[in-house]
Amino acid sequence: MMRAWLSQHGYVLLFTLKQLIAKPVTNICSILVMGIALSLPVGAYTLIENLHALSGQVADMPQMSLFVKTDANSQDIANIKQKLESDEQIIDFQYIPKETALQQLQQSSGLANIAHHLGHNPLPDAFVVHTQKNTAQVLEQLRTDMQNWPEIEFVQFDSDWIERLNAILDLSRAVMFMLSILLSIAIIAIMFNTIRLQILTKRDEIEISKLIGATDSFIQRPFLYFGTIQGLAGGFVAWSIMIISVNTMNHKLIDLTQLYNSDFQLHYLSLADSISLLFFSAWLGWLGARISVASHLWQIEAK
Amino acid sequence: MITFKNVSKRYPDGFVALNNANLDIATGEMVFLTGHSGAGKSTLLKLIATIEHPSSGIIAINGQNIAQLKPAAIPYLRRKIGFIFQDHKLLFDRSAFDNVLLPLQISGFDSQSMAARVRAALDKVGLLKKEKSMPVALSGGERQRLCIARAIVHRPMILIADEPTGNLDVEYARDIMTLFNSFNQVGVTVLISTHDASLLEDTQHRILTLKQGKLAA
Numbered sequence: 022m023m024r025a026w027l028s029q030h031g032y033v034l035l036f037t038l039k040q041l042i043a044k045p046v047t048n049i050c051s052i053l054v055m056g057i058a059l060s061l062p063v064g065a066y067t068l069i070e071n072l073h074a075l076s077g078q079v080a081d082m083p084q085m086s087l088f089v090k091t092d093a094n095s096q097d098i099a100n101i102k103q104k105l106e107s108d109e110q111i112i113d114f115q116y117i118p119k120e121t122a123l124q125q126l127q128q129s130s131g132l133a134n135i136a137h138h139l140g141h142n143p144l145p146d147a148f149v150v151h152t153q154k155n156t157a158q159v160l161e162q163l164r165t166d167m168q169n170w171p172e173i174e175f176v177q178f179d180s181d182w183i184e185r186l187n188a189i190l191d192l193s194r195a196v197m198f199m200l201s202i203l204l205s206i207a208i209i210a211i212m213f214n215t216i217r218l219q220i221l222t223k224r225d226e227i228e229i230s231k232l233i234g235a236t237d238s239f240i241q242r243p244f245l246y247f248g249t250i251q252g253l254a255g256g257f258v259a260w261s262i263m264i265i266s267v268n269t270m271n272h273k274l275i276d277l278t279q280l281y282n283s284d285f286q287l288h289y290l291s292l293a294d295s296i297s298l299l300f301f302s303a304w305l306g307w308l309g310a311r312i313s314v315a316s317h318l319w320q321i322e323a324k
Numbered sequence: 325m326i327t328f329k330n331v332s333k334r335y336p337d338g339f340v341a342l343n344n345a346n347l348d349i350a351t352g353e354m355v356f357l358t359g360h361s362g363a364g365k366s367t368l369l370k371l372i373a374t375i376e377h378p379s380s381g382i383i384a385i386n387g388q389n390i391a392q393l394k395p396a397a398i399p400y401l402r403r404k405i406g407f408i409f410q411d412h413k414l415l416f417d418r419s420a421f422d423n424v425l426l427p428l429q430i431s432g433f434d435s436q437s438m439a440a441r442v443r444a445a446l447d448k449v450g451l452l453k454k455e456k457s458m459p460v461a462l463s464g465g466e467r468q469r470l471c472i473a474r475a476i477v478h479r480p481m482i483l484i485a486d487e488p489t490g491n492l493d494v495e496y497a498r499d500i501m502t503l504f505n506s507f508n509q510v511g512v513t514v515l516i517s518t519h520d521a522s523l524l525e526d527t528q529h530r531i532l533t534l535k536q537g538k539l540a541a
């Protein structure tokens with residue numbers, strides 16, 4: 022019984038694959054259409070996830086830059102260090118003397134002889150300060166306090182843009198969600214039509230099968246397999262497009278990030294997300310086929 | 325096995341093919357159905373397989389009123405019947421082998437025993453050498469025999485043959501009748517429609533005649 026069931030399904034699977042190979046151009050085209058349609062929300066999702074991860078990294082440790090007045094002497098620097106050390110809200114800090122800052126600037130910008138051309142070092146001494154995670158209000162208070170220290174020229178909140186980025190990410194998510202729904206409907210519609218055409222060309226086969234005792238599920242099975250497999254293949258195309266795009270972008274990013282002394286790279290879609298994508302696309306194909314079969318098969322009644 | 329009680333069949337265009345027909349075929353019986361062209365033979369056979377539905381009256385198979393069957397149960401009724409269609413109803417995009425395979429796939433046989441059964445059925449109708457041929461490459465008589473092979477391959481309880489010897493020469497017609505007889509001998513109920521008088525000449529089986537929508541023995 023079990024073996025008969027398995028061999029029946031195995032047969033349908035084999036039959037469906039043969040069918041896909043029998044009309045390669047048509048089938049590859051519709052798989053590509055589905056894959057490209059899916060790749061848009063998938064790409065958007067990957068990008069959003071990457072930006073989100075990036076903003077998370079930064080937001081986990083709020084950072085401020087303290088620029089010391091240019092006329093400050095070593096006693097002033099020592100004062101600042103002492104004040105920073107005694108503040109409980111500050112986790113750690115790094116002193117960047119203006120000579121180091123200039124060196125770094127020269128290395129990363131390729132402008133080798135800035136100081137030489139200017140005749141002096143235009144940069145101030147600076148501190149990079151990491152504070153505890155806290156509400157925007159508390160952090161803003163801290164910033165103003167430090168701003169008021171006599172040795173300090175200016176305090177810059179390095180994570181202002183994070184909040185703006187997060188707002189943009191939220192909006193992008195909403196847009197991506199709409200996009201996903203619309204394109205999913207498009208994929209279901211494509212599959213609906215593909216199966217409708219198949220049913221038309223197989224009218225005789227369906228009619229005769231019914232005459233000699235085929236159940237509805239026997240007749241539906243090849244169409245549902247076809248839809249599911251095409252959906253799966255479409256999902257795989259979308260996944261491949263994502264991999265290739267991230268790969269290409271990472272290559273470009275290497276040049277850019279070297280300039281900023283960072284090793285930032287875009288992440289691929291996670292394993293769990295990749296599996297979800299394949300399941301979802303297979304399900305879309307199945308659903309389109311299912312709806313099509315339900316609305317067309319009953320019209321074929323054998324005489 | 326097969327019972328008709330006051331069965332009438334009126335087609336949508338108003339034509340009355342059967343008019344209060346009564347019929348009783350016992351299990352294991354072999355019966356011929358005859359009548360002029362247009363008398364309603366095919367109609368009667370299609371009613372048994374629920375391919376057509378009666379306008380009034382009751383049709384019972386194995387004591388079950390088939391009008392009361394749920395749609396989902398109809399395929400299982402049809403699997404008990406091997407139907408040889410007057411217009412063959414072969415699949416022209418499949419080989420002879422695959423045409424005969426279809427009823428086995430539908431009934432869910434396991435694949436190992438399928439090929440052997442298909443070849444046995446093809447052998448019985450003398451088409452073993454043509455298993456790879458497509459139906460277009462077969463003669464009228466060969467198609468008819470292919471249709472017979474497809475009807476017997478899943479060993480149905482009831483065999484219904486609508487003009488099974490229409491395109492066959494006397495020799496093959498006799499072979500086919502021998503085949504039907506051998507099925508009948510192992511207990512299959514057989515119902516054959518024909519207007520081929522030579523088939524009816526020296527038969528000891530019951531002959532039913534359709535006339536003006538009524539059955540006469």
Ligand SMILES: Nc1ncnc2c1ncn2[C@@H]1O[C@H](COP(=O)(O)OP(=O)(O)OP(=O)(O)O)[C@@H](O)[C@H]1O
Binds near residue numbers: 366
């Ligand atoms: N679907 C239909 N709609 C309307 N009339 C039909 C339909 N099918 C059959 N008929 C009519 O019913 C009558 C009986 O048809 P049927 O096919 O049962 O005859 P038959 O005895 O099998 O004839 P033959 O020996 O030529 O095969 C015919 O007059 C035919 O025109």
Ligand SMILES: [Mg+2]
Binds near residue numbers: 367486
């Ligand atoms: Mg007829």
